[in-house]
Amino acid sequence: MDNYLGFKSIKGPDLAKEFIAHAPDKIIEEEVKSICRQDKLFEVKTEKSVYQGQTLILALGMKSRKLGFKNEEKFLGKGIAYYTPTDLVELKGKTLAVVGGGDSALCAALKVAGSAKRVYLIHRRNEFRGAPALIDQIKAKKNIELVLNAQPEEAKGDGKLTSIVLNTGRELEIDQVFLEVGGVPNVYLCGELSVEMDNNFIKVDKRQQTNAPGVFAAGDMTDNPLKQIVTAAAEGAVAATGAYGYLKNIG
Numbered sequence: 101m102d103n104y105l106g107f108k109s110i111k112g113p114d115l116a117k118e119f120i121a122h123a124p125d126k127i128i129e130e131e132v133k134s135i136c137r138q139d140k141l142f143e144v145k146t147e148k149s150v151y152q153g154q155t156l157i158l159a160l161g162m163k164s165r166k167l168g169f170k171n172e173e174k175f176l177g178k179g180i181a182y183y184t185p186t187d188l189v190e191l192k193g194k195t196l197a198v199v200g201g202g203d204s205a206l207c208a209a210l211k212v213a214g215s216a217k218r219v220y221l222i223h224r225r226n227e228f229r230g231a232p233a234l235i236d237q238i239k240a241k242k243n244i245e246l247v248l249n250a251q252p253e254e255a256k257g258d259g260k261l262t263s264i265v266l267n268t269g270r271e272l273e274i275d276q277v278f279l280e281v282g283g284v285p286n287v288y289l290c291g292e293l294s295v296e297m298d299n300n301f302i303k304v305d306k307r308q309q310t311n312a313p314g315v316f317a318a319g320d321m322t323d324n325p326l327k328q329i330v331t332a333a334a335e336g337a338v339a340a341t342g343a344y345g346y347l348k349n350i351g
């Protein structure tokens with residue numbers, strides 16, 4: 101994590117520990133299996149318990165979008181990753197690939213190009229969606245090769261990834277591939293709540309309130325455009341304040 105205010109660079113789990121140490125209330129670590137509304141109460145079921153409340157804040161985040169090519173899962177953590185690491189030392193002198201066409205893919209390619217010997221930037225279209233300034237920087241980098249109109253079809257290797265075969269038939273020998281193709285919000289538990297969505301992201305107003313009375317949402321799963329810790333934390337605070345106001349209103 102490189103840009104959360106007050107922490108110049110910190111590993112995600114270490115930042116989470118700081119948050120937990122700061123949290124005034126009890127944290128219950130259980131996987132939620134279902135959420136529904138029973139009369140005037142929301143019911144959150146886990147494997148062990150059922151929790152009830154008059155209001156609900158959804159903050160389930162996102163999971164990485166999978167591309168679905170052959171052996172993608174097999175080499176996860178063994179040459180295939182969904183995010184670039186903060187510590188780039190291990191990438192020094194390696195041949196890498198970044199897959200994607202948005203800002204995050206362009207930023208990732210620029211970031212790893214500083215350490216890598218060679219970076220293939222693979223995009224399924226002819227043009228990038230990302231910011232023109234980033235595209236110019238990419239084009240100026242001698243060790244980044246653009247591989248356009250192409251996408252991975254198969255990952256190959258023996259225990260560890262050694263190459264990627266593209267749908268164009270080209271096979272690239274690489275040490276590590278980063279799939280920067282966005283995320284899918286974890287809305288799978290929200291079906292019974294009838295919350296309005298936009299492209300699978302929960303629609304919220306400026307109080308982080310959804311269209312369903314008493315249901316608030318915060319963080320990556322909402323339709324707010326910036327998916328960062330600073331925005332998720334701020335939205336959580338706004339949602340908590342909104343939920344408190346809602347409770348006061350209903351008495």
Ligand SMILES: Cc1cc2nc3c(=O)[nH]c(=O)nc-3n(C[C@H](O)[C@H](O)[C@H](O)COP(=O)(O)OP(=O)(O)OC[C@H]3O[C@@H](n4cnc5c(N)ncnc54)[C@H](O)[C@@H]3O)c2cc1C
Binds near residue numbers: 183
């Ligand atoms: C590798 C990586 C690097 C990043 N780097 C940065 C960075 O440098 N700066 C930055 O600002 N942002 C960064 N981000 C983005 C940032 O992490 C997110 O925007 C932020 O964490 C969103 O917060 P959130 O609370 O919405 O979701 P999350 O932090 O994803 O939290 C959602 C939580 O819900 C839990 N959950 C999901 N389903 C269930 C369930 N059924 N039952 C119980 N719990 C459940 C998950 O386990 C998780 O703990 C990065 C993200 C990644 C993955």
